[in-house]
Amino acid sequence: MREVAVLGVGQTRFGELWDRSFREIGIEAGLQALVDAKLSSAQLGGLFLGNMASGSLLDQEQIAPLILDYAGLARRHLPAVRVEGGGASGALALHAGYLAVASGLYDYVVVGGAEKLTDVPDATANQITSATADHEWEVVFGATLPALWALIARRHMHLYGTTREQLASVAVQAHAMGSKNPNAHYRNKLTLEQVVGAGPVAEPLGVFDCAPLSDGAAAVVLGPLETARRHTDTPIRLAASQVACDTMAVQHRHDLTALASTREAAVRAFAQARRAPADVQVAEVHDAYTISALLSLEDLGFVEKGRSGPAFAAGEFGGSGRLTVNPSGGLKAQGRPFGAVGVAQVVELVRQLRGEAKDRQVSGATLGLAQDVGGTGATSVVTLLERAN
Amino acid sequence: MREVAVLGVGQTRFGELWDRSFREIGIEAGLQALVDAKLSSAQLGGLFLGNMASGSLLDQEQIAPLILDYAGLARRHLPAVRVEGGGASGALALHAGYLAVASGLYDYVVVGGAEKLTDVPDATANQITSATADHEWEVVFGATLPALWALIARRHMHLYGTTREQLASVAVQAHAMGSKNPNAHYRNKLTLEQVVGAGPVAEPLGVFDCAPLSDGAAAVVLGPLETARRHTDTPIRLAASQVACDTMAVQHRHDLTALASTREAAVRAFAQARRAPADVQVAEVHDAYTISALLSLEDLGFVEKGRSGPAFAAGEFGGSGRLTVNPSGGLKAQGRPFGAVGVAQVVELVRQLRGEAKDRQVSGATLGLAQDVGGTGATSVVTLLERAN
Numbered sequence: 085m086r087e088v089a090v091l092g093v094g095q096t097r098f099g100e101l102w103d104r105s106f107r108e109i110g111i112e113a114g115l116q117a118l119v120d121a122k123l124s125s126a127q128l129g130g131l132f133l134g135n136m137a138s139g140s141l142l143d144q145e146q147i148a149p150l151i152l153d154y155a156g157l158a159r160r161h162l163p164a165v166r167v168e169g170g171g172a173s174g175a176l177a178l179h180a181g182y183l184a185v186a187s188g189l190y191d192y193v194v195v196g197g198a199e200k201l202t203d204v205p206d207a208t209a210n211q212i213t214s215a216t217a218d219h220e221w222e223v224v225f226g227a228t229l230p231a232l233w234a235l236i237a238r239r240h241m242h243l244y245g246t247t248r249e250q251l252a253s254v255a256v257q258a259h260a261m262g263s264k265n266p267n268a269h270y271r272n273k274l275t276l277e278q279v280v281g282a283g284p285v286a287e288p289l290g291v292f293d294c295a296p297l298s299d300g301a302a303a304v305v306l307g308p309l310e311t312a313r314r315h316t317d318t319p320i321r322l323a324a325s326q327v328a329c330d331t332m333a334v335q336h337r338h339d340l341t342a343l344a345s346t347r348e349a350a351v352r353a354f355a356q357a358r359r360a361p362a363d364v365q366v367a368e369v370h371d372a373y374t375i376s377a378l379l380s381l382e383d384l385g386f387v388e389k390g391r392s393g394p395a396f397a398a399g400e401f402g403g404s405g406r407l408t409v410n411p412s413g414g415l416k417a418q419g420r421p422f423g424a425v426g427v428a429q430v431v432e433l434v435r436q437l438r439g440e441a442k443d444r445q446v447s448g449a450t451l452g453l454a455q456d457v458g459g460t461g462a463t464s465v466v467t468l469l470e471r472a473n
Numbered sequence: 474m475r476e477v478a479v480l481g482v483g484q485t486r487f488g489e490l491w492d493r494s495f496r497e498i499g500i501e502a503g504l505q506a507l508v509d510a511k512l513s514s515a516q517l518g519g520l521f522l523g524n525m526a527s528g529s530l531l532d533q534e535q536i537a538p539l540i541l542d543y544a545g546l547a548r549r550h551l552p553a554v555r556v557e558g559g560g561a562s563g564a565l566a567l568h569a570g571y572l573a574v575a576s577g578l579y580d581y582v583v584v585g586g587a588e589k590l591t592d593v594p595d596a597t598a599n600q601i602t603s604a605t606a607d608h609e610w611e612v613v614f615g616a617t618l619p620a621l622w623a624l625i626a627r628r629h630m631h632l633y634g635t636t637r638e639q640l641a642s643v644a645v646q647a648h649a650m651g652s653k654n655p656n657a658h659y660r661n662k663l664t665l666e667q668v669v670g671a672g673p674v675a676e677p678l679g680v681f682d683c684a685p686l687s688d689g690a691a692a693v694v695l696g697p698l699e700t701a702r703r704h705t706d707t708p709i710r711l712a713a714s715q716v717a718c719d720t721m722a723v724q725h726r727h728d729l730t731a732l733a734s735t736r737e738a739a740v741r742a743f744a745q746a747r748r749a750p751a752d753v754q755v756a757e758v759h760d761a762y763t764i765s766a767l768l769s770l771e772d773l774g775f776v777e778k779g780r781s782g783p784a785f786a787a788g789e790f791g792g793s794g795r796l797t798v799n800p801s802g803g804l805k806a807q808g809r810p811f812g813a814v815g816v817a818q819v820v821e822l823v824r825q826l827r828g829e830a831k832d833r834q835v836s837g838a839t840l841g842l843a844q845d846v847g848g849t850g851a852t853s854v855v856t857l858l859e860r861a862n
Contacts, residue, residue: 085577086576105609139525139526139528139529139557139601140528143529143608145525145526145605145847145848146558146559146561146605146721146847146851148558148718148852149558149719149847150607153718153721153722153851158718158720161718162718163568163717164558165558165565165568165569165716166558167555167556167557167569168528168534168535168555168556168557169538169553172535180554180569183569183572183573186576186577186578187474187475187577188474188576189474189572189575211532212534215528215534215535216534218539219531219533223532327552327554328550329537329538329542329547329550329552329553330538330550332535332539332547333542344550348550349550458534458538459535462535462542463535463538463553
């Protein structure tokens with residue numbers, strides 16, 4: 085299998101981008117990535133785009149050719165393919181782009197993720213979010229995505245003694261990290277008291293335990309590792325890209341507090357890269373809800389099952405320890421434009437591995453992990469990125 | 474690049490399947506394909522699913538893991554990825570599955586396509602259909618998908634003298650073919666008078682110039698060609714899979730009467746397979762509208778630009794000539810469950826190339842072509858299938 089590298093990255097600001105259309109943000113991120121990769125559009129072989137909700141929210145399907153068209157590339161008739169898996173759509177697009185280059189049929193591709201979520205009524209956006217749960221077994225009975233994660237949180241608290249404050253510490257760290265990220269949706273800091281005292285969404289989760297809905301786009305250029313140095317002095321090798329799935333409905337799982345899809349994707353990814361969790365210095369994980377970050381750290385193998393709460397609250401993942409988690413601010417502070425999230429995670433890791441992350445640089449990072457999750461874990465994608473020597 | 478073969482095929486009946494859910498039809502087609510490929514689910518490496526409208530119509534995203542889950546495979550945590558490109562979603566899923574096996578990261582995958590379109594109000598379904606056009610440049614001004622194809626038809630008539638009766642002959646042949654297909658949505662025959670005399674949808678296109686909206690699912694099993702004979706006596710080689718795109722809006726094209734995306738995808742596919750249009754004995758092409766079939770035959774290289782109308786009306790593609798078109802009945806008679814169409818085209822071609830197509834067998838077929846189109850041609854996928862010796 086041909087080795088694949090990330091040659092360039094681009095990202096818009098995440099947030100409420102009311103003055104800019106879906107196509108504009110998609111193109112901005114893609115062009116940034118092409119410029120960063122020193123790749124002319126004439127060398128480009130195709131586009132793989134992650135997006136979840138343009139059909140429901142914008143009445144627009146076929147958005148991969150749409151972005152290609154408005155980037156001025158339709159006349160070259162490039163292939164453009166949209167990939168969807170709820171909140172994991174971006175990382176799934178990366179997986180598809182990875183397969184494209186690894187197969188040898190494509191040389192250089194842009195993988196993009198884009199989503200516009202704030203131009204529609206909140207009720208509509210929340211309905212869309214719940215479309216990633218099991219419609220027939222969860223949603224029609226009134227379950228929403230935060231309610232399902234709250235159920236999981238309660239069980240984790242019951243089984244392992246995880247506290248409300250430990251959950252809150254995830255959000256506090258996210259906002260501290262996000263305050264250093266110029267692309268972040270939220271750059272304000274939060275205190276533990278503010279998070280714990282905020283209004284409830286689905287108890288024990290309050291407003292500040294839940295990531296916002298954001299507009300935003302991100303893009304990376306992938307190409308063969310063997311020719312990567314023509315494009316960048318610091319090629320980042322895509323050491324693994326693995327997808328795993330689980331039941332749609334939480335109630336159908338053996339263990340409420342395990343993200344089995346994440347565990348499996350991680351096991352496969354570490355096997356593919358011949359590395360172990362202890363080798364990773366920087367990770368971007370799924371903190372759409374504070375509880376989802378805790379489960380993720382456990383199932384990725386970074387901390388023993390049940391120990392993530394105390395470890396997080398003690399600041400083990402905040403930059404002083406062996407592993408720094410979500411230096412971008414994560415979904416909680418950087419923002420949550422569904423389809424863009426998984427691509428933005430890779431953008432952040434590439435900047436970290438290149439040593440270009442400025443104020444939020446994790447020193448000496450050589451191996452990074454991104455984990456992107458759809459719904460309550462029906463889809464997980466784990467990506468390992470390594471600085472090529 | 475590793476060579477890829479189709480090892481098994483499965484398909485539900487297409488039509489108004491009100492008594493069966495989305496998940497049921499998806500699973501039926503997938504299991505049929507696994508049985509046909511003599512593949513146990515333990516050997517299966519992943520699922521690639523084409524679907525266009527489950528988010529909009531069923532409030533359900535992440536439908537690839539949903540199908541996996543209800544097939545009883547969630548416990549194995551297989552990868553499952555949904556791919557979307559309007560009416561071309563099924564063939565794009567095939568392209569993604571092809572890349573997966575060609576790359577070597579996957580060995581055996583199911584590629585499925587499924588869609589439920591008849592359980593919702595007609596107005597909703599028609600809105601969804603138009604979501605494959607350019608929302609901001611076409612749909613908000615009142616253009617619908619049939620109206621855009623009608624515009625193209627008028628131009629083709631003006632430039633090349635194509636007649637109303639020539640358009641109608643496409644539907645007449647489709648129903649004649651579909652009458653022999655037990656899975657077809659419509660098995661009644663039509664006369665030229667019936668098609669020409671039917672009520673208008675968007676003139677010159679009448680009701681019988683437009684394919685129906687259908688429920689249905691189709692699936693194929695892909696695997697490495699080198700081990701294909703363990704699974705089947707008649708492996709069908711995926712000789713080419715190519716995607717090309719074009720502007721979303723018809724008004725932005727140089728030539729209204731050319732499907733440039735189809736032309737480019739076909740050129741690339743014939744180059745990949747080192748074959749030419751004259752080598753193809755059987756083709757499944759995009760007859761969502763009678764005019765779209767005529768354009769497709771021209772841009773695939775089967776007939777000179779402007780000559781498709783007389784050639785079709787003369788019966789050149791009806792089974793007596795060098796090339797038989799749409800022996801399944803096509804979208805017009807077999808039916809049009811968006812995401813399933815591109816996969817069903819491949820199912821039909823595999824049956825033809827194996828010599829298992831019964832009443833509708835094209836004798837001696839060794840090379841087949843499938844062409845799947847999204848919207849008015851923003852996406853085209855061309856697949857070449859060859860009987861392996």
